[in-house]
Amino acid sequence: MHRNGKADAGVLTTRHAATALLVAAATLLAGCERGSTSDTADAITTGPSGCPEAHARAQAAVKQAEKTDIPWDGPTSGPTAVPGKTIVYVAQTMTNPGVAGAAQGVRNAAAVIGWNVRVIDGGGTPAGIQAAMSEAVTLKPAGIVIGGFDPNSTSQQVSRANAAGIPLIGWHAVATPGPSKKPRLFTNVTTRVDDVSAISARWIIAHSNGHAGVVIITDASILFARSKSELIKKELATCAGVKLLAYENIPIPDASNRTPRQISSLLSRFQGRWTHSAAINDLYFADAAPAFRAAGKPGSGPPFNIGAGDGDPSAFQRINSKQYQAATVPEPLNLQGWQIVDEFNRAFSGRPASGYVAPVHITTAANSHGATSWDPSGYRAAYRKIWGIVGH
Template sequence: MSPVCPTTWRRGRTWAAAGSIVLLAGTLAACGGDSEKNESATGTTSATDAELATAMKPLDSYPVPTVKLDGADSVAGKTVFYIPLTKQAPQFTTTEKTLTAAAKAAGLRVQVCDGKGTPTDIGGCLGQATDAGAAAVVTDAIPYALAANGLDAAQKAGIPVVMSNQVPDPSHPASKTLTWVPVPGGEQQIRLFDWIAADSKGKANILINQSSDGLSPARYVATGRSALSKSCPDCKLTVNKVTSSNFALIPSSTSAALLKDPTVNYVDSQFEQYLQPTQGGVQQTSRTDIKVVTGSASLGGMKALKSGSPVAATAQAAAFQGWVDTDAALRLILGEPVPEYTIPTRLFTKDNIGDVELTEAAELSGEWFGPATFTDDFKKLWGVS
C-alpha cells in the first residue's frame, strides 16, 4: 500500500524542512524496489526556471514566531534532555550545538543522550530524563511508536516532550505535555525532482535510495513522487530501499538496481548519510554518465557538491531548528501555546554553491539560508536579550 502523504505541498517557495532519518538497529536493507513511470492527467511541464531560481535563493528573514514568552527567566538552572535518534547523522550534531546555545541563552542546561538507533538505548535515555526530573525532553527523528513506553512515562511524570523532525503521529496528538515540530521532508524531494526534471528536459529515469526505516521517509518520497507526476509525466522513478543500520549493503543494492535498469541516469540519495555508499554503488557499475543528487546535506555534502558530486543537493536549516526546539520546550514548560513552525530548506547546485561559506561556523550560524539574526530575535521573544 502506498503511504498516505499528510500534507499538501505548495509549489512555490514553501519553506518546509526535511531529513527525518529513522534508524532501527538490526534491520537490513530491503533491496530491489518499487518502480513507476509517472503519468499525469494534467500533462503539466517541469518546474520553471523562475521556480528553481526561487528555491535556490536565501530567505530575506527567518520565520521566527511573533508571540512573546513571559516568564522564561523562571526556568533558569533547569535541564532539558536532547535525544537524537543517532549521533552518527551530521545534521543532529548541528542541531545539538545550536539547541545547547539557545538553551544557555535561556538559562537552561542541556543533557545529550545518544539514542544509537535502538529502542533499548532510546528507552534508556528517556528513563534517565524521567529519573532526573528533566524540565523537558526534545527528541530528534524518533517515531513515537519506537519509544512509546518511555515517552508516555515522561509525560505521566509531568515532563513535557518535543517530538522534532518527524511526521506527527495522529494517535498521539499535541497536548499540554506533547508537541510536534515536523520538518516535512517532501519539500526537499520536490525540489530535487524539480531540478532533475529541468536538467533532463523532462526525460529522467531516477533511482532513489530511500530509507526503509519508519514511515516518515516513505511519506517524503511519496510527496515528491506526487509532484513529479505532474511536473514530469515522462520521468520514471524507482525506489531502492536502504537503511543506515547496515551501510555495507547500500553499495551492492545500488549497483544491482542500476544493472537491472541500465537506462537510469539520475541517482538520489535521500539523506546525506547515504551519499558515500550510494556513490560507491554507482562507481561499481563503472558508469560515468549518472548524475547523483542528495537531500539533507550538511557541511560534508556541501563540500562534495562544490567538488562536483553530487550535482545538486537540498538542505534544511538545522541550526534554526535548534532554536525552534528550544522555543517549543520553553513554551511547554511554562504552559503556553506552542505555535506552528517552519524550517527553511534550500536547493544548492554549482550555480549557487560558490556563494556559500563552507565552514562549520557558517553552518552553525544558519547563514546558508538567510540572515543570521534569528538568534537575537528568539532572545527578544524570551525576554533574555
C-alpha cells in the first residue's frame, strides 16, 4: 500500500537527458531526504534504491503484512470448557498498553467461558513485580499469567508456582512463542519476535526506498524488548543505504519522563539526517510527540515512526490522525487474551498447548479504516465452538 514515486517510462529526448541526469544526481545527494508526503504519510523517493535486492524483499513482505482480509488460521479443535476456574494476571505494569490490552482480552474471554480473573499490577519495578507474583502464588489460583515481564526476575515465585502445580502462561514473557522448559511455562503467547522485528525494519527499508537515517528505541531491561530491538538493528543492516543513527535505551516505566528529553537531544544532534524511527513499543511516540511538535516537525513526518508493538488504541489514533506515528506492527491483543484462556483450558484438561502463533500485521492510515485496534476476524467463533459455547 505504500506508493513510491516512479520515473516516467517514456523515452527521454536528447534535450531532456541532461536534465534527467542532474535530477538523478541531486536525488543521490539528497540521500535520506523525502520528496513529498502522500495521503498515507509515505515518503516518495525518486532515483535508485539504496539496496535494490533488500528493498525488493522488503516491499514484498510489507505488501503481504498490510493485508487485512486474513482468514482465521488458528486452532479449530480442543477441549470443551472446564467450569469455575479463577486465574490471576500479573502485569509488568498496566501503564504498558500492550500488557493492559492483553489483560482486557483475558477478561473478555473469561467472561465468555465463565471464569474469574484478577489482575495484579507490578508497577513496572522489580520489587513490585516480585510482590505481585508472590501475591498471585499465595492466592492459589487455577493459573497465573506472566504479563510482559521476564519470569527469571521472579524465579522464586515461579518455582513455588511450579511446585504447587499452578500452570503459568506468559504473554511476551520469553523471546519465543510456545512452551518453555527454563523457566517452566505451559506456553508463551506472542507473535514471533523475529517476524515483528524483521517487518518493522523492512517497512523502513521499503518506505525510504533504501535511504534512511534511523533511531531505535528499546527497553533493555525486558528480555523480549531487547531481543526485538537487536533484531531490528540486524535487519536494517541488510540495506547499505540505511544508517543507524542512535540506539536509545529508555525503560518503559521511565518513558514519560525521559523520552521527551531524549527526542529533543536527538533532533538537535541529527536534524535532517533523522528520517525514520523504530520503537519496541508504541507508547514512546506518545511521549515523543511534544518534543517533535516543539521542534516544528510535522505530524506526518519525517521522522516517520513505526512501533514494533503493541498496537494500542492511542497508537492507532496517532496513525489515523498522522500525529508523529506512521505505522505499527500491532499485536492482536484481544485475540491473544482469548488464546491465553484457551491455553489454560487445555492445561486444565491435560492437553498440550495449541502451538498457535498469530501472523504479523502492519497498520497504516491507509489500511486501518479508522479502527483503534488490530482485531482479526474468526477467532471468537472458533474458540466458542472449541469450548462448546453457543450464543453471543
